[in-house]
Amino acid sequence: EPEVTQTPSHQVTQMGQEVILRCVPISNHLYFYWYRQILGQKVEFLVSFYNNEISEKSEIFDDQFSVERPDGSNFTLKIRSTKLEDSAMYFCASSDWGGSPLHFGNGTRLTVT
Amino acid sequence: AQSVTQPDIHITVSEGASLELRCNYSYGATPYLFWYVQSPGQGLQLLLKYFSGDTLVQGIKGFEAEFKRSQSSFNLRKPSVHWSDAAEYFCAVEEGDSSYKLIFGSGTRLLVRP
Numbered sequence: 004e005p006e007v008t009q010t011p012s013h014q015v016t017q018m019g020q021e022v023i024l025r026c027v028p029i030s031n032h033l034y035f036y037w038y039r040q041i042l043g044q045k046v047e048f049l050v051s052f053y054n055n056e057i058s059e060k061s062e063i064f065d066d067q068f069s070v071e072r073p074d075g076s077n078f079t080l081k082i083r084s085t086k087l088e089d090s091a092m093y094f095c096a097s098s099d100w101g102g103s104p105l106h107f108g109n110g111t112r113l114t115v116t
Numbered sequence: 117a118q119s120v121t122q123p124d125i126h127i128t129v130s131e132g133a134s135l136e137l138r139c140n141y142s143y144g145a146t147p148y149l150f151w152y153v154q155s156p157g158q159g160l161q162l163l164l165k166y167f168s169g170d171t172l173v174q175g176i177k178g179f180e181a182e183f184k185r186s187q188s189s190f191n192l193r194k195p196s197v198h199w200s201d202a203a204e205y206f207c208a209v210e211e212g213d214s215s216y217k218l219i220f221g222s223g224t225r226l227l228v229r230p
Contacts (some may be wrong), residue, residue, distance in 0.1 A: 043224040046206060107160040108159050
């Protein structure tokens with residue numbers, strides 16, 4: 004069965020550094036998402052992306068965050084200047100049509116020191 | 117705004133016992149509802165979904181859930197729990213806007229006693 008693939012599985016970075024989290028959604032999917040889960044907390048929506056543009060973003064997704072689909076397969080989340088509170092598990096998800104179930108990757112654990 | 121409540125943070129059951137995980141949602145129209153499972157170090161795997169029609173939906177791994185509009189609930193059940201079911205379970209509702217994003221509950225951690 005096709006999968007959403009995320010790399011790296013774990014990233015450690017220093018505060019103030021830029022990080023890029025990478026995702027390869029399922030190939031025929033059209034809707035793309037980033038979620039995050041701070042340790043011990045609920046899964047929170049960050050941003051949705053459709054038709055090469057952001058369709059919605061949460062309050063968490065401030066100017067430090069950006070997303071890009073640079074080619075036909077990758078979907079990236081960039082954090083420009085990381086803060087300690089950005090430490091979390093970041094999940095990428097995709098779906099093939101609006102309203103269909105989201106398929107999630109295994110996540111990237113980001114640790115900001 | 118839509119919200120999802122999972123009132124039980126932890127539940128412990130014995131292997132072979134039945135299981136019910138509670139989920140209540142707040143949504144104005146007929147919701148799209150989901151249950152996901154997260155094993156340690158893993159991503160979120162879809163167990164089952166409710167879109168419309170039969171209010172009792174079957175999922176993978178022997179799980180089922182029942183949509184009760186009158187109670188705004190979508191409880192997850194399994195008649196006989198296996199040790200491998202130990203995981204965190206998340207209920208989610210899809211917001212009926214153009215992004216089709218999911219709103220998750222805070223999760224219920226299931227522990228299984230041998």
